[in-house]
Amino acid sequence: MILNCLTVSGFRNLAEQSLPFSPQLNIIAGSNGQGKTNLLEAIHVLALSRSFRTHQSRDLIRHGAVRFRVSGTLLVKNDECQLAVEQGKDGKSLLVNGSKRDVFDYLGRLHMATFASLQIEQFKAEPEYRRRLVDRGLYHLQPSHLRRMALYSRIVKQKNSLLREAASVYTKATAELLDVWDQQIAEAGAKIIQARQLYVERVREKLKVQTNGFTPEALDIKYLAANEISSTASLEDIQSQLSNRLTNHREREIRLRRSLVGPHRDEILAEVDGNAIQRFASAGQQRSALLAFNLAQMEVYFDAYGEYPVFLIDDVDSELDAQRMNQLLRVLESKTQIFVTTSKPKLIQAGSEPLLRQFTVVSGRVQRIEV
Amino acid sequence: MKDYAGPVETLIEELRKLPGIGSKSAQRLAFFLIRTPKREAEKLAHAILAAKESIRYCSVCNNITDVDPCRYCSDPARDRTVLCILEEPHNILAIERTREYHGLYHVLLGAISPLQGVGPDQLEIPGLMKRLQEGQVKEVILATNPNIEGEATALYLSRLIKPLGVKVTRIATGVPVGGDLEYADHITVSRALEGRRDFSG
Ligand SMILES: [Zn+2]
Numbered sequence: 073m074i075l076n077c078l079t080v081s082g083f084r085n086l087a088e089q090s091l092p093f094s095p096q097l098n099i100i101a102g103s104n105g106q107g108k109t110n111l112l113e114a115i116h117v118l119a120l121s122r123s124f125r126t127h128q129s130r131d132l133i134r135h136g137a138v139r140f141r142v143s144g145t146l147l148v149k150n151d152e153c154q155l156a157v158e159q160g161k162d163g164k165s166l167l168v169n170g171s172k173r174d175v176f177d178y179l180g181r182l183h184m185a186t187f188a189s190l191q192i193e194q195f196k197a198e199p200e201y202r203r204r205l206v207d208r209g210l211y212h213l214q215p216s217h218l219r220r221m222a223l224y225s226r227i228v229k230q231k232n233s234l235l236r237e238a239a240s241v242y243t244k245a246t247a248e249l250l251d252v253w254d255q256q257i258a259e260a261g262a263k264i265i266q267a268r269q270l271y272v273e274r275v276r277e278k279l280k281v282q283t284n285g286f287t288p289e290a291l292d293i294k295y296l297a298a299n300e301i302s303s304t305a306s307l308e309d310i311q312s313q314l315s316n317r318l319t320n321h322r323e324r325e326i327r328l329r330r331s332l333v334g335p336h337r338d339e340i341l342a343e344v345d346g347n348a349i350q351r352f353a354s355a356g357q358q359r360s361a362l363l364a365f366n367l368a369q370m371e372v373y374f375d376a377y378g379e380y381p382v383f384l385i386d387d388v389d390s391e392l393d394a395q396r397m398n399q400l401l402r403v404l405e406s407k408t409q410i411f412v413t414t415s416k417p418k419l420i421q422a423g424s425e426p427l428l429r430q431f432t433v434v435s436g437r438v439q440r441i442e443v
Numbered sequence: 444m445k446d447y448a449g450p451v452e453t454l455i456e457e458l459r460k461l462p463g464i465g466s467k468s469a470q471r472l473a474f475f476l477i478r479t480p481k482r483e484a485e486k487l488a489h490a491i492l493a494a495k496e497s498i499r500y501c502s503v504c505n506n507i508t509d510v511d512p513c514r515y516c517s518d519p520a521r522d523r524t525v526l527c528i529l530e531e532p533h534n535i536l537a538i539e540r541t542r543e544y545h546g547l548y549h550v551l552l553g554a555i556s557p558l559q560g561v562g563p564d565q566l567e568i569p570g571l572m573k574r575l576q577e578g579q580v581k582e583v584i585l586a587t588n589p590n591i592e593g594e595a596t597a598l599y600l601s602r603l604i605k606p607l608g609v610k611v612t613r614i615a616t617g618v619p620v621g622g623d624l625e626y627a628d629h630i631t632v633s634r635a636l637e638g639r640r641d642f643s644g
Pocket of ligand 1: 506
């Protein structure tokens with residue numbers, strides 16, 4: 073998958089411009105505050121319709137502009153596809169080849185892996201982020217997973233709303249209604265758990281065989297579904313285990329006024345030598361673990377599609393020393409298209425036969441420079 | 444501050460309350476109405492009032508009707524042993540378009556949704572239970588919308604109805620999940636009716 077060309081207007085501090093990218097390594101250089109991460113963010117918005125830095129897409133509109141537009145030409149196995157995201161004051165439009173699509177139909181066209189300092193912290197500290205990494209990898213393989221997640225999260229919202237009522241008055245009628253939502257949580261939840269289990273198993277397999285120098289010895293990931301559901305359980309089995317757990321937690325859920333059982337609470341653990349990296353690993357090991365996880369996800373993706381997603385790395389030199397950074401770029405550029413931002417472009421060595429393009433960003437204006 | 448003369452502004456405001464009408468459409472409609480001959484405007488106003496005054500909910504099934512009971516409830520040719528349960532009166536049309544259903548209807552006037560403060564007490568369930576207790580109905584088809592609120596409503600009703608010894612089925616979800624019966628074409632709806640399955644809540 074290759075992003076051939078990106079056009080931005082009204083986006084952050086970026087000047088209105090079109091950028092022709094290299095199918096391999098794209099280096100985006102610039103001092104801090106000039107807009108190099110904004111360019112990466114624009115690619116992120118094109119892929120996922122939202123930013124990795126803010127939840128408010130309206131904040132991305134350049135000061136004084138009324139809307140932004142990010143569009144790009146995508147090359148998927150020799151087929152060209154035009155994607156565009158437009159955001160005005162009153163809403164967002166997602167377009168594929170010029171026609172409007174809903175979010176379920178838009179996402180999962182430009183497939184992308186990202187690596188940024190912020191994410192190392194999230195990977196370490198936020199169970200929700202680790203679940204999201206798994207879910208994103210999963211919906212790239214099964215687009216229906218996105219709808220499944222949306223449906224499930226609405227069930228949880230409805231149930232939480234009922235739990236808040238139940239905390240003040242708990243009658244037989246409330247209990248019957250909670251049963252109904254619990255049944256839906258168990259049904260929809262079991263499907264999510266099973267899909268995640270299969271996916272995590274595939275990523276684990278890839279982690280075992282990775283020999284790229286970024287996998288700490290004995291790195292393993294584990295999916296803890298409702299604490300104890302076995303990865304070989306059948307769908308019916310998962311569903312009945314969830315149901316039991318829901319029944320057992322009813323009282324606690326009412327007391328805490330929120331839903332405590334289901335895949336929205338599951339844990340994805342990364343461990344080195346059997347110790348959770350969240351608590352026991354050094355910063356370096358945590359960074360390597362996230363990278364290894366990303367690379368393993370890419371391999372799972374490759375097995376399904378025969379090509380790799382594009383790879384975004386923000387501020388590459390802040391996280392990796394020159395040697396490891398170049399080692400990573402060599403691994404990636406043989407497989408896929410890469411976008412890296414850096415304030416020290418001189419540290420990046422050209423590979424053996426790289427199709428390298430370097431851009432510098434000064435006050436939002438991106439210029440291609442010959443190297 | 445008002446942009447237009449008082450009566451025009453009021454007309455725009457009233458039109459804007461209609462479903463699917465934004466400010467621009469409301470303005471366009473208002474200016475269209477102002478240009479139409481007075482007689483035409485009177486016809487429209489009269490039609491709205493007449494509909495409002497003569498249309499009511501059927502006292503048996505909650506369909507909207509001008510005669511009570513409605514024409515489905517009073518039609519002797521319809522099968523009184525099957526009852527199709529729907530969320531809204533307009534859902535009846537989706538089922539009727541298939542021409543394959545000949546039973547009776549019961550409209551709940553909503554679906555369970557805690558987020559919107561709608562529980563079983565806000566739905567037309569007592570009337571439904573009364574009809575079922577009369578003993579004529581042998582099968583209930585739960586045709587609430589195939590989204591999570593419709594599913595919750597179906598599950599809840601199925602638990603309520605099963606103990607009465609009535610067969611409970613749910614229309615197959617050939618209708619896209621998260622969808623609305625209203626927007627499904629009639630082939631999809633008739634497949635959904637055909638493929639209805641025993642429902643265990
Ligand atoms: Zn009626």
